[in-house]
Amino acid sequence: MIGNYDFDYRAYYDISRDQTVPIRSPVGQARFFLSAARDRIRAPNEWLLLCRYANTIDISCGGHELRQLKRLAQHLERCDFEKRCGHVDPVVARMVEREIVLRQEEGFAAGYDLSPAMELLEEYEQKAPVFSQPERNLILRDAFFFRDQIRTAKIADAFCEKQLSPYGIERLCRELEEAERERAGVETMEGLQYLQAEAPGFRGMNLKDCEDPQAHYPPFTYYPPCDQPADSIVLSNGVILLPDQKDWFCSALQKVDQTFTALHFYKSEKHCVFEIADQEHEDQFQYQDPEPTEECEFIGRVTFANGDLWNFTDAQKYLQVIHDELPHHLRTGFQYETLTNDPVIRKAIDDMHDEIYEESPHTQTDCYGIGMTMGGMC
Numbered sequence: 001m002i003g004n005y006d007f008d009y010r011a012y013y014d015i016s017r018d019q020t021v022p023i024r025s026p027v028g029q030a031r032f033f034l035s036a037a038r039d040r041i042r043a044p045n046e047w048l049l050l051c052r053y054a055n056t057i058d059i060s061c062g063g064h065e066l067r068q069l070k071r072l073a074q075h076l077e078r079c080d081f082e083k084r085c086g087h088v089d090p091v092v093a094r095m096v097e098r099e100i101v102l103r104q105e106e107g108f109a110a111g112y113d114l115s116p117a118m119e120l121l122e123e124y125e126q127k128a129p130v131f132s133q134p135e136r137n138l139i140l141r142d143a144f145f146f147r148d149q150i151r152t153a154k155i156a157d158a159f160c161e162k163q164l165s166p167y168g169i170e171r172l173c174r175e176l177e178e179a180e181r182e183r184a185g186v187e188t189m190e191g192l193q194y195l196q197a198e199a200p201g202f203r204g205m206n207l208k209d210c211e212d213p214q215a216h217y218p219p220f221t222y223y224p225p226c227d228q229p230a231d232s233i234v235l236s237n238g239v240i241l242l243p244d245q246k247d248w249f250c251s252a253l254q255k256v257d258q259t260f261t262a263l264h265f266y267k268s269e270k271h272c273v274f275e276i277a278d279q280e281h282e283d284q285f286q287y288q289d290p291e292p293t294e295e296c297e298f299i300g301r302v303t304f305a306n307g308d309l310w311n312f313t314d315a316q317k318y319l320q321v322i323h324d325e326l327p328h329h330l331r332t333g334f335q336y337e338t339l340t341n342d343p344v345i346r347k348a349i350d351d352m353h354d355e356i357y358e359e360s361p362h363t364q365t366d367c368y369g370i371g372m373t374m375g376g377m378c
Contacts, residue, residue, distance in 0.1 A: 010029050023207070025214065027059060030069060035222065037073045046088055048257065054222075072096065090121075094122065117140055121139065134254060134258050134260055142155055166325065168328070191275060194237055197236045198234075223256060237255075239255055248266070264276045265281035299339060304335075315340075318345075
């Protein structure tokens, strides 16, 4: 039985005040609607898609956008596609993703048609889904900003053939960010500040000050809990921060809504406020003396073909980057150098090599090239 979505999400009844209280902001109305839809749409990926769609509603929106949100929720519940098939309906996913991209860039989207990119995705997914939702989002965003069908096709091919490493995805996100900044007239991300957001999966909705049309509502209040470290932080723009050095954080490749984003280093300016400070982090940490020091002993470092160099003091992060990038190193120019003599870390790297090359036609000699250095360079 399909749930009833005809309740008035423009107001709620306050028992303590014994009166109906209006919710003035369209953003608040959308969040209130999600609180009612939460128990009706149980499939996690469809629920995430609905939340992302709801987050395109801002204070400039009206009843039309809210009615579209309601229709999408009804369709997802009625079709129950994910529960039956194990994934979101690719047709619905593509259509909603296109709408999300166009709404997020409304000021630049007038008259722009994403049909060629949509048709390309449809060709790939005629029989079954090929792309994850984050991949669809990245492909359509790239198509929107660069408007190059050949480029779009190459990215889709790379995703389809599993040839894009995390570093390759980050590079695309970096190019998109630069295009967005150029359009918006923003010279650099350096110094931009973001507030910490409420944790994903927060059950209720804070209706304080809901009569204010400009009331602020965290965009990720109703997202389901995602797999992220307990000490991570979610920002108001959905970026997940992971601890780096003292009072420093690095962003994750995926945001809390599972879309991809360019990586940055953040520093904690004051309570719950975080500022992008890539240049300051580079000055302090990236170009230190390559020899480890007692104050900040580097576990290892990695480099890429474009010259990027990352130093690591956290063994888990170092091993994770090697695990993600090593299978693609022939295409990306990825290299690593292990500076620690810790046998546990070195064995973990050896195990990764064994696992990868058992399934690869390349020999270990292909990987090591002229041989390993004393530091452990691949």
